[in-house]
Amino acid sequence: MFARIRRLLRQFFTRSRTINNEPLNKVSLIVIILIDIFILINVFTGLDDISRWYLSPSQAYPCxxxxxxxxxxxxxxxxxxxxxxxxxxxxxxxxxxxxxxxxxxxxxxxxxxxxxxxxxxxxxxxxxxxxxxxxxxxxxxxxxxxxxxxxxxxxxxxxxxxxxxxxxxxxxxxxxxxxxxxxxxxxxxxxxxxxxxxxxxxxxxxxxxxxxxxxxxxxxxxxxxxFSPVEKGYQQASFWYPSIQFAFQSIFLLPLILVALSVHRFAGARGYGLISLISWHLLVIFFIPLILKIFEFLQVGALFQFLFDVISAIFGGLLFLISYIYILLIPLIGFGLIKFFQKVIFNPKVQAANRVQKSRCIKCAKKIRHSDSHCSHCGFHQYTECSNCHNFTYKHLPYCRECGSAQNSRNYEV
CATH class of the missing domain: 1.20.120 (Four Helix Bundle (Hemerythrin (Met), subunit A))
Known part of the structure; x- marks a missing residue:
């Protein structure tokens, strides 16, 4: 597990500071970092603006x-x-x-x-x-x-x-x-x-x-x-307002994430190294506030209020039990997010299938020939041994190209 985490981190930093598998020079890296900071500031500014778009409880009920x-x-x-x-x-x-x-x-x-x-x-x-x-x-x-x-x-x-x-x-x-x-x-x-x-x-x-x-x-x-409807309306608005803010902030971030992801995939497939690098940085930048807002929502949103009310009703003053629930809940949510990104967004099988069809490297998406067993751009070995016929078949694809038998899950690993 730790080896995989180290490998993922190494791949992350390698992807963040290389163009076409060549490292950025120091000046270019500084420029990229400055651009990242500028965009990140504007992203948080936009999030703050859109979070104020819907009236807060004190604005909707000023009296x-x-x-x-x-x-x-x-x-x-x-x-x-x-x-x-x-x-x-x-x-x-x-x-x-x-x-x-x-x-x-x-x-x-x-x-x-x-x-x-x-x-x-x-x-x-x-x-x-x-x-x-x-x-x-x-x-x-x-x-x-x-x-x-x-x-x-x-x-x-x-x-x-x-x-x-x-x-x-x-x-x-x-x-x-x-x-x-x-x-x-x-x-x-x-x-x-x-x-x-x-x-x-x-x-x-x-x-x-x-x-x-x-x-x-x-x-x-x-x-x-x-004034009873005002009191009830204010309490309901206070309960839902963090969730509404999170929904608007997600609406602001998700299009940016989808556009950056699409550009990154397109640029990677076409070999546009600089565009691929910049879009990768944008993708990371857009994910940072989204992750922060998710944790913020979990602390003050409708879910937290629901747990608070339930525990208050059942256990009275034992509100520290909320911390126990969160200690168990947050890892489960994180596990679900990791599974989602692994299976849907960054699914290696889906990426491999698309790249094989276009005669591209399974790892870096650069153009190669069908007869090449290794990528001349990144050196990645394109094939693995079939568990049934022992002939070479493409990595990460579910069936052998020679005998058609299902492959072991180990062939899907990055």
Whole structure:
């Protein structure tokens, strides 16, 4: 097994740096590597672009997180907080409904109709008067914070001020800003001001929440029946989105792989060494991101989520069992891929049959004569001994050309 792996690796590197069985010079090899890097970067860029073509769950349901955050909050002031957040959010700007509609432009998928309605309610609330109200509330809250800080400073100095007074120390020699009598008076004034500001803030909040657009918005948020489809749709979209991304990325890569493979086979059959080399490099480059995306899909795709849900339901917190399943599953998938490429894509029997019909070397596909037992280009021996009649027959072909008997599987090995 290890000998075969070494042989395959040796063949891979030989094919990657030779033209017509002649090694590339260093400059040409550097040029090929630079081309590989450039194409690989563009392939990953294309994969990233096409993966964003379909709307993500957060794009298809842009209102979900705001609603879910509102639903899970226990703060009694949460109605005001959500209105304040949409009036002071600098990341998005009205009209919100138009912004939601623009998300789906140039993409596959649609934004939830309920989220569009949600954005319509937000647009009605986003008025200059309401924003001014929130600004005034914030200013008053800032004043309260300043007064509370002043009170803390005064209280911190109050004890030492009393000691100075009891000791008969002159006021001019005191290290504190105010005397004991003045400190008490200032504390009372600040406390009264804080109480007044709190009442004013409460009145402004009530006025803002009592407006028709605010009432309609809050009632809409509190309607669990309307948002249940949004929650269900978001969860389903989150489940399938990695699979959809992988499907689009495969659609992007598979045509490139098929074209590169076709060009490589055509160039090899015609003896176009440079084209064969470049197409081989392209084929390897296109397979690299495909393999990476397959493993990425297995980690976050529908299969992973399915296993996660099943194990969570059956074994509870024993989620480490997923790792055991993957340790067994990934080698099986890899074995299947190897079998697929060996039997379908790079099947030596199919390649040998085509090359024998065209009088070409079974290994390198260069033109040779029917009477040649060895390839004059690569030195490969074209024949093997028949297990029945012991005459020479072509390697990798299933039947003897002399007696027609079936050949052993060893004759198919590369």
């Amino acid at each position: 979900y997180f705001e609603w879910d955050n509102y639903r899970t909050q226990t703060d009694k002031d949460k109605n005001y907080e959500i209105i304040k957040s949409l009036l002071t959010d600098t990341n998005t700007a009205p009209p919100f409904q138009r912004n939601y509609q623009q998300i789906q432009e140039g993409h596959l998928g649609k934004v939830s109709e309920l989220c569009l309605n949600y954005a319509g309610y937000k647009d009605k609330i986003y008025t200059s008067e309401n924003r001014q109200t929130v600004t005034i509330i914030d200013q008053k809250q800032a004043n309260i914070s300043k007064l509370e800080q002043a009170n803390r400073n005064i209280r911190a100095q109050y004890d030492s001020t009393l000691l100075e007074k009891l000791a008969g120390q002159p006021r001019s020699e005191s290290i504190n800003q105010v005397g004991a009598e003045k400190a008490k008076q200032t504390l009372e004034q600040n406390t009264n001001s804080i109480s007044t500001l709190v009442r004013e803030i409460s009145n402004l909040k009530n006025q803002l929440l009592a407006k028709p657009e605010s009432v309609n918005f809050i009632n809409f948020l509190q309607d669990e029946g309307k």
